[in-house]
Amino acid sequence: MADSTDRRLYDLIERLGTLLHDRARAPDDDPADDLQPVHVRILAYLDACNRYSDTPAAVTAYLGLTKGTVSQSLSLLHRRGLIDKTPDPDDRRVVHLALRPAGRDALAAHVPPATFRDACAQLPAGDRAALAAQLDGLLRAMQQTTGRSGFGLCHTCRLFRREPDGFRCGLTLEPLSPADSEKICREHETPTTSGAGAAHDDV
Amino acid sequence: MADSTDRRLYDLIERLGTLLHDRARAPDDDPADDLQPVHVRILAYLDACNRYSDTPAAVTAYLGLTKGTVSQSLSLLHRRGLIDKTPDPDDRRVVHLALRPAGRDALAAHVPPATFRDACAQLPAGDRAALAAQLDGLLRAMQQTTGRSGFGLCHTCRLFRREPDGFRCGLTLEPLSPADSEKICREHETPTTSGAGAAHDDV
DNA sequence: GCATTTAGTTTCGAGTCGAAACAATAAGCA
DNA sequence: TGCTTATTGTTTCGACTCGAAACTAAATGC
Numbered sequence: 460m461a462d463s464t465d466r467r468l469y470d471l472i473e474r475l476g477t478l479l480h481d482r483a484r485a486p487d488d489d490p491a492d493d494l495q496p497v498h499v500r501i502l503a504y505l506d507a508c509n510r511y512s513d514t515p516a517a518v519t520a521y522l523g524l525t526k527g528t529v530s531q532s533l534s535l536l537h538r539r540g541l542i543d544k545t546p547d548p549d550d551r552r553v554v555h556l557a558l559r560p561a562g563r564d565a566l567a568a569h570v571p572p573a574t575f576r577d578a579c580a581q582l583p584a585g586d587r588a589a590l591a592a593q594l595d596g597l598l599r600a601m602q603q604t605t606g607r608s609g610f611g612l613c614h615t616c617r618l619f620r621r622e623p624d625g626f627r628c629g630l631t632l633e634p635l636s637p638a639d640s641e642k643i644c645r646e647h648e649t650p651t652t653s654g655a656g657a658a659h660d661d662v
Numbered sequence: 663m664a665d666s667t668d669r670r671l672y673d674l675i676e677r678l679g680t681l682l683h684d685r686a687r688a689p690d691d692d693p694a695d696d697l698q699p700v701h702v703r704i705l706a707y708l709d710a711c712n713r714y715s716d717t718p719a720a721v722t723a724y725l726g727l728t729k730g731t732v733s734q735s736l737s738l739l740h741r742r743g744l745i746d747k748t749p750d751p752d753d754r755r756v757v758h759l760a761l762r763p764a765g766r767d768a769l770a771a772h773v774p775p776a777t778f779r780d781a782c783a784q785l786p787a788g789d790r791a792a793l794a795a796q797l798d799g800l801l802r803a804m805q806q807t808t809g810r811s812g813f814g815l816c817h818t819c820r821l822f823r824r825e826p827d828g829f830r831c832g833l834t835l836e837p838l839s840p841a842d843s844e845k846i847c848r849e850h851e852t853p854t855t856s857g858a859g860a861a862h863d864d865v
Numbered sequence: 866g867c868a869t870t871t872a873g874t875t876t877c878g879a880g881t882c883g884a885a886a887c888a889a890t891a892a893g894c895a
Numbered sequence: 896t897g898c899t900t901a902t903t904g905t906t907t908c909g910a911c912t913c914g915a916a917a918c919t920a921a922a923t924g925c
Binding site for chain 4: 730735
């Protein structure tokens with residue numbers, strides 16, 4: 460019984476994913492500008508991650524791909540002028556990635572897809588919020604079972620410090636702006652005293 | 663405000679999809695047996711569709727791909743002995759597809775993934791049911807906005823007939839078994855008097 | 866009977882993806 | 896200091912996805 464609900468749940472998520480990725484391209488779009496779903500997800504990640512997490516290795520871990528695959532997708536995005544690649548001055552093996560304005564535009568054009576926005580508009584706001592909260596719980600459960608932790612919002616981190624003059628990262632000891640504290644960090648550590656009140660700390 | 667909820671909702675579904683497709687392969691698996699996500703979705707569709715909907719064209723429409731792509735994936739599945747391909751005796755252009763025992767085994771091994779099942783086990787049954795109901799509403803809304811109708815469960819069809827000696831399809835006029843009536847049909851027509859009570863009629 | 870439509874296959878090019886080899890750099894340790 | 900090991904990212908290879916378009920075969924329309 461629980462089994463059939465689980466199966467239904469899985470089918471729903473898969474089906475929604477299929478419908479979400481359906482090419483709903485405007486007729487005036489140049490096919491050469493077309494981005495694969497994975498490209499869009501990379502752009503979305505780069506838009507949401509902090510300065511410790513904007514590297515190919517972090518993208519690789521977040522999206523669960525191999526570094527070879529990610530390297531190729533990143534060079535495609537770079538070739539098309541959607542992202543910048545900057546060598547790290549301190550560790551010359553490391554590359555920092557950043558969205559260029561064109562990349563930001565491409566992201567806005569694709570996320571969320573127009574069909575999804577329209578579908579949401581048909582649902583009561585309360586339903587949407589409830590659905591988001593429920594999915595949040597499922598995602599958290601998935602992260603626990605897969606052991607794929609290590610990513611989370613900066614300000615929910617065990618090492619996040621609130622100081623008189625602002626915020627600070629307890630790992631790097633660097634100061635953090637309010638914007639920084641809203642971003643995804645690859646070094647995130649979940650607080651041990653996990654109260655049920657902390658919502659939306661999973662990503 | 664509704665916009666940020668929508669974005670969050672979209673990100674959650676995408677993220678869940680990523681985690682769902684993460685290769686959680688047992689170490690004793692032969693890489694040659696490995697199936698792409700799209701292969702698993704084809705198997706799941708063939709397991710769930712009725713005898714009017716077991717053709718390459720129906721798979722193509724349901725998954726939103728091109729017929730060339732589907733043709734190749736189907737020949738791969740056929741090559742590996744997971745499906746049968748039988749020419750239609752009445753229309754010799756048409757091919758009927760069916761799961762072989764090995765295909766059924768492969769489907770059971772992949773759907774739902776073990777990680778997903780484990781995650782579900784952590785959630786209260788009530789939450790899961792509520793989540794499924796909410797996602798159902800979202801899926802229905804997506805189908806309306808994308809106009810991608812034409813697929814639905816047989817027994818929820820406008821043409822479905824309950825007769826003294828059983829069920830019957832009002833389109834083909836053929837008799838239907840109870841099992842038939844539970845399957846996905848490509849010719850499905852939504853009843854015009856759409857009461858809010860009919861749940862789970864979308865696929 | 867001939868044109869049109871439909872079902873499915875084949876072919877092509879761009880790209881994903883995992884695996885493995887590789888180069889460059891950093892870190893650990895004697 | 897020098898040597899070994901670990902880490903970051905790129906490159907190469909082969910199998911595969913995917914869309915587009917050409918193509919075959921068969922059914923339908925007039």
